Amino acid sequence: MDFSHYAPLWGEALLTVLAVLIVLLGSLMKNSGKLMGYLSAAGLIAALGLVGSNLMIAKPTLFFFDTISVDALSQFFKVVFLVVSLLVVIASLSKYTGKGADEYFALLLFATVGMMVVASSIDLITLFVGFELASLSTYALAAFDKSRKNLEAAMKYFIFGSVSSAFMLFGFSLLYGMAGSTKLTVIASATIANFGPAALIALLFVIAGFAFKMALVPFHMWAPDTYEGAPPLVSAMLAAGSKKMGFAAAFRVLLVALMALRMEWYLAFAILAAITMTLGNLAACWQNNVRRILAYSSIAQAGYIAIGFVVVGKAYGLAPTTAFNGIPISPAQLGLAGALLLILGHALMKTGAFIGTAQVASMVSKNDANDPDDISNYAGLVSRAPVTALCMLIFMFALAGIPPTAGYFGKFVLFSSAIYSGLVWLAVLAILNSALSLVYYLRIISYMFLKEPAGPKMAEPKGYVVALVLTTIAVLYIGLFPQAFFDWAVQAAAVLLPQ
Amino acid sequence: MISNAISLMIAIPLLGAAVSFFAGSKAKFVALIASLIPLALSLQMYMEFDKTSKMMQFVESYNWVPSIGVKYTVGVDGIGFPLVLLSTIVSILVIIYSWGETKKPNQYFALLLLNEVGVLGVFTSLDFFLFYIYWEIVLIPMFFLIGSWGGPRRDYAAIKFFIYTHVASLVMLLAIFALYFTYQMPDGSRTFDMLTLLKATADKNIFPTSLLNIIFAGLLLGFLVKMPAFPFHTWLPDAHVEAPTAGSVVLAALLLKMGGYGLFRIILPILPHVDKAFVTIIAIIAVLSIIYGAFLALAQKDIKKLVAYSSVSHMGFVTLGAVAFTTMSIQGAMFQQFSHGIITCVLFMSAGTIQHVVGTRVIADLGGLADRMPKFAVIMMAGFMASLGLPGMSGFVAEFMVLTGSFATLPTYTMIVVFLSIVTTAAYHLWAMQKAMFGPILKKYMNVHDPHAYELFSMSMIIVLTLIFGLQPGLITGMMGTAATQVMQPVMTLSQMGVI
Numbered sequence: 001m002d003f004s005h006y007a008p009l010w011g012e013a014l015l016t017v018l019a020v021l022i023v024l025l026g027s028l029m030k031n032s033g034k035l036m037g038y039l040s041a042a043g044l045i046a047a048l049g050l051v052g053s054n055l056m057i058a059k060p061t062l063f064f065f066d067t068i069s070v071d072a073l074s075q076f077f078k079v080v081f082l083v084v085s086l087l088v089v090i091a092s093l094s095k096y097t098g099k100g101a102d103e104y105f106a107l108l109l110f111a112t113v114g115m116m117v118v119a120s121s122i123d124l125i126t127l128f129v130g131f132e133l134a135s136l137s138t139y140a141l142a143a144f145d146k147s148r149k150n151l152e153a154a155m156k157y158f159i160f161g162s163v164s165s166a167f168m169l170f171g172f173s174l175l176y177g178m179a180g181s182t183k184l185t186v187i188a189s190a191t192i193a194n195f196g197p198a199a200l201i202a203l204l205f206v207i208a209g210f211a212f213k214m215a216l217v218p219f220h221m222w223a224p225d226t227y228e229g230a231p232p233l234v235s236a237m238l239a240a241g242s243k244k245m246g247f248a249a250a251f252r253v254l255l256v257a258l259m260a261l262r263m264e265w266y267l268a269f270a271i272l273a274a275i276t277m278t279l280g281n282l283a284a285c286w287q288n289n290v291r292r293i294l295a296y297s298s299i300a301q302a303g304y305i306a307i308g309f310v311v312v313g314k315a316y317g318l319a320p321t322t323a324f325n326g327i328p329i330s331p332a333q334l335g336l337a338g339a340l341l342l343i344l345g346h347a348l349m350k351t352g353a354f355i356g357t358a359q360v361a362s363m364v365s366k367n368d369a370n371d372p373d374d375i376s377n378y379a380g381l382v383s384r385a386p387v388t389a390l391c392m393l394i395f396m397f398a399l400a401g402i403p404p405t406a407g408y409f410g411k412f413v414l415f416s417s418a419i420y421s422g423l424v425w426l427a428v429l430a431i432l433n434s435a436l437s438l439v440y441y442l443r444i445i446s447y448m449f450l451k452e453p454a455g456p457k458m459a460e461p462k463g464y465v466v467a468l469v470l471t472t473i474a475v476l477y478i479g480l481f482p483q484a485f486f487d488w489a490v491q492a493a494a495v496l497l498p499q
Numbered sequence: 500m501i502s503n504a505i506s507l508m509i510a511i512p513l514l515g516a517a518v519s520f521f522a523g524s525k526a527k528f529v530a531l532i533a534s535l536i537p538l539a540l541s542l543q544m545y546m547e548f549d550k551t552s553k554m555m556q557f558v559e560s561y562n563w564v565p566s567i568g569v570k571y572t573v574g575v576d577g578i579g580f581p582l583v584l585l586s587t588i589v590s591i592l593v594i595i596y597s598w599g600e601t602k603k604p605n606q607y608f609a610l611l612l613l614n615e616v617g618v619l620g621v622f623t624s625l626d627f628f629l630f631y632i633y634w635e636i637v638l639i640p641m642f643f644l645i646g647s648w649g650g651p652r653r654d655y656a657a658i659k660f661f662i663y664t665h666v667a668s669l670v671m672l673l674a675i676f677a678l679y680f681t682y683q684m685p686d687g688s689r690t691f692d693m694l695t696l697l698k699a700t701a702d703k704n705i706f707p708t709s710l711l712n713i714i715f716a717g718l719l720l721g722f723l724v725k726m727p728a729f730p731f732h733t734w735l736p737d738a739h740v741e742a743p744t745a746g747s748v749v750l751a752a753l754l755l756k757m758g759g760y761g762l763f764r765i766i767l768p769i770l771p772h773v774d775k776a777f778v779t780i781i782a783i784i785a786v787l788s789i790i791y792g793a794f795l796a797l798a799q800k801d802i803k804k805l806v807a808y809s810s811v812s813h814m815g816f817v818t819l820g821a822v823a824f825t826t827m828s829i830q831g832a833m834f835q836q837f838s839h840g841i842i843t844c845v846l847f848m849s850a851g852t853i854q855h856v857v858g859t860r861v862i863a864d865l866g867g868l869a870d871r872m873p874k875f876a877v878i879m880m881a882g883f884m885a886s887l888g889l890p891g892m893s894g895f896v897a898e899f900m901v902l903t904g905s906f907a908t909l910p911t912y913t914m915i916v917v918f919l920s921i922v923t924t925a926a927y928h929l930w931a932m933q934k935a936m937f938g939p940i941l942k943k944y945m946n947v948h949d950p951h952a953y954e955l956f957s958m959s960m961i962i963v964l965t966l967i968f969g970l971q972p973g974l975i976t977g978m979m980g981t982a983a984t985q986v987m988q989p990v991m992t993l994s995q996m997g998v999i
Contacts, residue, residue, distance in 0.1 A: 322680070323687035325566040402639070403632040413567075419676040427676070431669040438665060442642070442658050450646040450654060483564045490566070 008054045008061055008070040011047040011078065012116050018043040019109035026102020033101025037093045040105040044086040044112070051078045055488070060495065066183060067123035076340060076492040077119035077248045080347045083474075084241040085112040087467045088233050091355045094463030095233065095362060104144055111137035111237065115245040122256070124172045124182040127249055131168070131213075135161050138242050142230040153229025157238075160212060160222035168209025174202035175257065187257040203261050206253060207268055213246030216306060217276040220299045224283075227295035228373065232358030235291060239298045240351040244343050247305060251336070255312060255496040266313025269306050270426065277303030277433045284440045291357050291373045293440050294350065297399055300437060301346045304430055307414055307423075308339025312497065315421035322420070329490060331421035336493035338414030341485060345406035345478060349398045352471035356392040359464040360385070364455070378444060380453025385460050389448045391468040396441040398475050401434050406478035413486065504544055504557050505573045505623045508537045508587070509616055516612035520605050527598055530608035534591040534615060541587040548580060550977045553985050555625065555694075556580075558998040564628070568679075568690040572625040574998070577982025578763045578833065581975050582622045582756055585840045588964070589752045590615040596848055596957040597745045602648060610640040611745060618753045622760055625993070627675045627691040634668055637754060644746035645738060656741035663734040664724060671721025674714045681706060681714075697768045698990040708774060715773045718765055719781070725758030726814045729788040739807035744851025747803065751810045751843040759817045759836045763829070767821060767986045781822040786912045788815030793923040797930075802860045803850040805931055806843070809886060812924065813839045813894075816901045819916065823905035829983040831900025834976050838893035838968065845882030845961045849875075852950045852958075853935065862931055867940030871947045874955055876936050881962045885969070887928040888921070892969035896976075 006013070022036050029035075060071035085108060096104045114134030121127035139161065143154030176182050178198060179190035192199045208219065215223040227235040254265055280300030287293045315331035322329060329337075361372035363385060382389040398405035403412075411434065418427035478485050501507070515533020519526040544557060558574035575583055593611060600607050617640065620633030638661055646657035675691075682699040684690055700706050706714070724731040739747050770777065792812030799805040813835065820832025852875060854860045857868065869876035885892040888899075905913045949955065968975055985991075 322683065322689050324568070324689065326686075326688065327566075328687070397639070403635050415673075416676045416679070419673065420680050424673075427673060431673060432666070435662060435666040435669055438662050439658070442661060446646055446654050446658065449643065450657070483566060486564060486566045 006063065008057075009063060009068070011050040011082075012113055014050065015043055015047050015109050015113045015116075019106045019113065022102050022106045022109070026106070031098070033097040033099070034093070036102045036105045037089060037096065040109055041086060041089045041093070043109065044082055044089060048079065048082045048086065051075055051082060055079070056491065062122075064126075067126040068117075068120045069122045070120060071495045072488070073251070073492040073495040074120040076344075076488065077244065078116045080244055080344055081112055081115040081119065081241050084237065084347050084351050085109075087351050087355065087471055088237050090470070091236075091358060091464045091467035092233050094461035095358070100144075104141070107137045107141050107144075108237065111141065111242070115241055115248075118245050119248045121249070122184045122252065124175065124184070124253075127252070128165075128169060128172060131245070131249060132165065134242055134245055135165065138234070138238060141234045141237065142226060144234060145231045149229040150231065153226045156222045157226040157230070164209045164212030164219070167205045167212070171202045171205030171209060174198060174205070178202070184252060184257040188259060191260065199261060200264060203258060203264055206258070207250075207265060210246050210250040210253070211272065214243060214250065214302050214306070215299050216272045216302055217279045217299065220276070220280070223299055224292050224295040227298065227354075228289055228291045232291065232354055232361055232373075235295075236351045236354030236358070239294070239354060240347040243298065243302065244347055247339070247343055250309070251496060254309065255336075259316065262313040262316055266310060269309035269313065273303050273306035273310055274426070274429055275303075276300065276306060277430060281433050281436045281440075284437070287440070288375050289371060289373045290360075290375050290378060290444060291354070293375075293444065294353050294357065297437065297440070298346075298350055300433065301342070301350070301399070303433070304411065304414065305339050305342050305346070307418055307426060307430060308335050308342075310426060311335025311338075311417050311421050311423060314423060316497070318421065324490070327490070330497070331417060333490060333493045333497050334413065334417040334420055336497060337486070337489040338410065338417045340489040340492055342407075342410030342414050344485065344489070345398070345410035345475070348471055348474050348478075349395045349405075349407050352391060352468060352475065353395040353399065355464055355467050355471070356388055356395065359388050359460065359468065362461060362464070363458040375444065375447055377454060378447040379451035381448040383453045384455060384458050387460055387465050388468060391472045392448060393445060394472050394475060396445050398479070400438050400441040404476070404479040406475045409479055409482045409485075413489075501540065501543060503559055504540055505575065505619075506559055508540045508583075509619050509623070511536045512590070512612040512615040512619070516609040516616065519609040519612060523605050526605040526608040527594070527600070530594045530612055531591070533612055534587070534594050537615065537619070538587040538591050541584050544575075544580070545584060548978065550577070551981055553981060553991065554996045555993060555998055558625075558993060560993070568688055568692075569628040570626050570692065571629060572692065572993070573623040573629075574625050574993070575623055576985070577978040577980070578760065578986070579622045581833065581837045581978055582760055582840075583619060585756065585837050586615060586618045586622065586753055589748065589840060589844055592844065592957040592960055593745045593748050595953050596748070598953040599951055600745075606643070607648065607745075610644050611749065614640040614644075614749050614753070618757065621757050625693045627679070627693055627696065630693065631668070631672060631675065634671075634757065635665070637757065638664060641746060641750060641754065644749070645742045648743035648746065649741040651741075652737075653741045656737045660734050660738040667721045667724035667731070670717050674717030674721070677710070677714045677717070681710065692992070693765070694990055694992045697765065698992050700769045701772055701989055703772075706772070708772070711769065711772055712774050712777075715766070715769050715777065718761070718769070719777075722758045722761035722766060723784065723818075725761070726755055726788075726818065727758070727811060728784045728815065728818055729791050729811065732788070732792070732811045735811060736804055736807045739847075740801065740804055744847060744854070747807075747847040747851070748844050751807070751847060752840040755810060755814055756836050756840055759814065759821075759832070762818065762821045763833060763982075763986060767824070767829070768990045770822070770824070778822055778824075781818060782909055782912050785815050785818035785822060786915055788812065788818060789916050790919045790923070793920045793927065797923055797927040800861050800863060802853065802862050802865075802931055802935060803847070805862070805927060806846040806850055809846070809924070809927070810839070810843055812920065813843075813886070816898055819905055819909070819912065820901035823901075823908045823913075824987065825904045825907050826980075826983045826987065828901055828904025828908075829986055830976055830979045831897055831904050833979040833983065834893070834972065835897035835901055837975055838897040838965070841961050841964050841968075842882060842885045842892075842894055845878065845958050845965075846886055848954065848958050849879040849882060852954055856947050856950055857944060862934050865935040865941075866944070867936070867938050868944060868947065869936040870940040871944060872949045874949045878955065878958045878962055879936065880932060881965070882958070883928045883932045885962070885965045887925045892965045893972065894965070894969075896969055896972045
């Protein structure tokens, strides 16, 4: 048999094999946690290389009876997931070394594979399977440290997650009933809008299902508790990886299969985006737990990213009036590209920020405030753990959208696309929110840099430091040299929104 | 002729900031060198600067994000260059004044250098994308200067400063987006090039007045908050009162000038094409800033707060001169920016010196300090005289030009200013000076003495400059004359100038 045809999927294959291998090896070898960590990291780097070698695919390649598509969009998301996963693995090298580490790394790899499958799915069944693979692995990860808080977080996450999966599946079943197929392109051409209420109910359930994963208000209740209670590195994976999977799935399903209903979901997302960013930012101002602040900030960021849907829904079909570097880009494409850039930026910033909290929690747990994530533990962090504090500083400014960072450039393109498509009110609201978010980001910064140290200098574990520094460099690099990333995002957007 | 002078001038303090951060207690030497080189560069540029040219000079332009039409374009003309000169002069003097800083000196000097990077960037950027980045970067060092080295309510003041001015910047950013998406280059692409976009605003077919009004209002808000003009000035007293002396100096001497620079570079070229009501609105804001600022200064108990409100009042002259839109008023307003930039340094340094020599800034608790601090008293006196507009010093020339120039187009407003502000301004300066420095010395101050030589050196250098530019204003206004006539004519793009 000739497998060379499947070359674009070798990344997924490699990680699946590696994950199984790690489970097997782990049961045979004792105390091999460190080795498993390095193996996972190596596997993820190799997978990144494999995905990266197929980065700029001009034409989508379809696999497995047209259920999996490898295209610029799927590669974009896969790179995001792999990078997040790699950073989390590198940071985990300092924490998960002993018994059970093999399971931890195997679950992380399975979650990554699940997300990659979602990124490529153009069929509802494949998409659902990928979704569940990622979700089930992260449910287990959320409880991994087995503290009471972990268990509570995992239980909440599991229950909300299962219910949302049920919603999603119900929506999918209605779509299948109307269109007679689970393929996104077939559903798109089945004129399901003619089914009236049934189509709307399907849309409602699908959006509700995805919105749970994306943590859009009012489907966000699980997120702060879970991000706060799960092991901090797993929170990084959830906020930066699994949340973005929700967006990947929603982009595919809504923009391909349900484009005909865009006036309906445009309205839904306009409301969701407006409420989500406002409530997320307001709630974050009152928190004292840094991970809870980050959780609410992550909800707010999901609100910003959701602007992408609003722009696409509003501006779909409008002809481009602008040539960017000679290439005409329509308002809808720019909106999607902006959302993708913010997804990339947010994935990096949030991974970095959560790794930072993990780092602090690992250093201070002995003689500081009871709750390791309490903001009082961050007082004077710059003199206690200078590298962590400086990296966190960059992440906070980046999350707030201060230039020149990845967070700034993502918001820049996304908000400008809102202006481009005439959604001035949304851009104004987003920008006011952006200013509001400074309240809590500056609060963390002022704790880290302006308050007297809460304790003596601490030793910063190496794994965390490497992950933090790499993330910081990436966040600044994208902010300073955004050219390549912009072109890449536009190309990815063009997969779903061809001219 | 040095190639890439502007980029070099910005890169060196940036590098210096990084080195200072790791230089520990030696940071001040690094900072001195890293601010001396930009000063030397700017003086060299001054020698080479063609005062009669309408062109952008020392232009550098490279592609940066070609996909969205972003270029790294920097250059200076008679609007920007005097402020570049001001920034390099003030930066090094502030560093010398702070020579004795012992609290985290590495961070302190790094932040001062980073601040220099930001302001130099703002005054030289000719691309909105780049301009906005520098505009925002400036907030970061100032946030830390206030928050880390400030007074008792520093956290509040730092966060208020950051958020207040950031909101205004964001509104400006929206206006920039609107400019960007409205104007299309002949080949269909978009650009962030400042001069090209400003030139396009003159075209009614591209920018109908109704749209341009909104864009204009957004940009104007961004600049008025930074100036700050009444009623957007409320962040300023808090920031100044809590900021350390060097922070206050940089804030008043350089950061406020960014707002004024925006008026000349961006607002005035659009002004002729928007609703005429804007002229009235801006003129009223200017007059209120001048008068309200002066009266508030008169009412202050804290000498630093007095100086802070005097800034509001003096920056009002910039707004008035700009909106009066005559060659002389614009030239005067530009000179007022420069002149206030140097004079305010002495005032804030005086307030800072009184604070750490005597231990209080409350005017009522001071008295007779001149007896024990004779050298300081002379310099402070000279600074206050310059600030109230004593002939022979730069402040007089600038405000005289503004008032004379404005009388032609805005006579009523000018007369109100003349009648209400000049006496008040003289009153609060003289009253504060008299109460704090003269009269019989209070017993508890028998042991105070003149401040360190480095503090006196910075302050006296500024007095010398005030006198030089007061007697020979042509040294600076020579550059501004061409710029002022240029501002009133349609904008020329870089390609029309033939520079790129």
